[in-house]
Amino acid sequence: MAEIIQRDGAWAFDGQVVRITPGLHRSVPLFRQTYGEVAVPLEAVAGVVYEPERRRGRLRMTLREGADPLLQATGGRLPDAADPYRLVVDVDRAGIAEYVAEEIRHALLLEQVPKEPTAAYLLPGPPVPVSVRSSDGTVSFDGTRVRIDWADTSDRVKRATGPRIIDLGDLLQVEWLPNSGYEDGFLRFVTRETVFSKLPPEKDPYALDLWGNVRRDLLTALVATAVTARLSHPSARTGGTWPDRHRPPGTAVVPSRSDHHDVLLRRLRELGELHRDGVLTDEEFARTKAVVLRGF
Numbered sequence: 001m002a003e004i005i006q007r008d009g010a011w012a013f014d015g016q017v018v019r020i021t022p023g024l025h026r027s028v029p030l031f032r033q034t035y036g037e038v039a040v041p042l043e044a045v046a047g048v049v050y051e052p053e054r055r056r057g058r059l060r061m062t063l064r065e066g067a068d069p070l071l072q073a074t075g076g077r078l079p080d081a082a083d084p085y086r087l088v089v090d091v092d093r094a095g096i097a098e099y100v101a102e103e104i105r106h107a108l109l110l111e112q113v114p115k116e117p118t119a120a121y122l123l124p125g126p127p128v129p130v131s132v133r134s135s136d137g138t139v140s141f142d143g144t145r146v147r148i149d150w151a152d153t154s155d156r157v158k159r160a161t162g163p164r165i166i167d168l169g170d171l172l173q174v175e176w177l178p179n180s181g182y183e184d185g186f187l188r189f190v191t192r193e194t195v196f197s198k199l200p201p202e203k204d205p206y207a208l209d210l211w212g213n214v215r216r217d218l219l220t221a222l223v224a225t226a227v228t229a230r231l232s233h234p235s236a237r238t239g240g241t242w243p244d245r246h247r248p249p250g251t252a253v254v255p256s257r258s259d260h261h262d263v264l265l266r267r268l269r270e271l272g273e274l275h276r277d278g279v280l281t282d283e284e285f286a287r288t289k290a291v292v293l294r295g296f
Contacts, residue, residue: 002099002103004059004087004093004097007023007028007090008027013100013104016042016107017040018039018061020084022035022084029215029218031215035084035222038084040085041122043122044118048060048062050094052094056090056091059089059100059101060086065117066119068121069226070125070221072225073221073225073228077178117235119236121233125229132223135210136151136208137208139223143226146189146223155209157203160280161270168230176188176221177210179217189207
């Protein structure tokens with residue numbers, strides 16, 4: 001057993017699995033503590049290095065492309081401190097960190113683990129049900145459907161449409177961008193009907209606009225990951241002229257644009273009903289309609 005325990009967390013390698021446990025110290029990001037222990041099978045690992053620095057170093061693990069739904073959902077956008085595959089190491093434990101890294105690298109060579117992308121997720125992602133309260137509302141996922149309950153501060157049109165419920169079978173993909181504190185983020189659920197919509201997150205009833213507490217909003221990546229883990233694996237999707245694993249990040253596999261006109265009409269019809277029912281004022285209807293038309 002190769003093991004290192006630090007204030008930032010612990011790594012333990014038994015020859016087949018690397019168990020990564022976040023530390024409980026207040027310096028450990030809320031996201032890592034909430035995500036919990038990660039058991040990484042050796043076959044999911046692409047490499048591991050120890051990066052020494054003047055005052056402390058870092059253990060970093062890279063995974064094979066397509067092995068982890070967390071990395072698929074977040075697209076490398078997790079803040080460095082929230083990355084579960086990174087461990088801050090005190091300088092006096094550098095030797096132990098090097099030993100752990102070397103043991104993992106030796107096992108990769110011994111087992112001849114390939115570096116090519118995987119054909120299925122090798123990690124399960126967070127368990128369900130999972131629910132997160134964000135600045136724009138509460139998003140929940142029970143394994144079969146997503147539910148969004150809007151906050152009092154959400155856009156009026158979002159609140160007027162009521163809770164948004166999306167069946168897993170209707171989803172094409174999840175798009176996630178963190179709230180950096182300087183720029184807003186979002187969590188968007190892309191369906192066959194909304195794939196052509198370019199509404200801004202604050203107006204999109206299929207998206208959460210992340211503009212509030214950065215630590216809390218980051219937890220929406222839990223839901224993004226849980227949903228992504230239950231969608232078809234990128235290697236199984238086709239579209240265009242290349243496999244999905246070679247598709248630029250954030251590019252969806254989309255239906256034909258022959259559906260485009262029908263989707264636009266449905267969105268305008270929904271707004272018209274809200275206007276006729278008195279939920280939207282003339283000014284709000286005109287402004288929101290203009291945003292929808294620009295998006296399409």
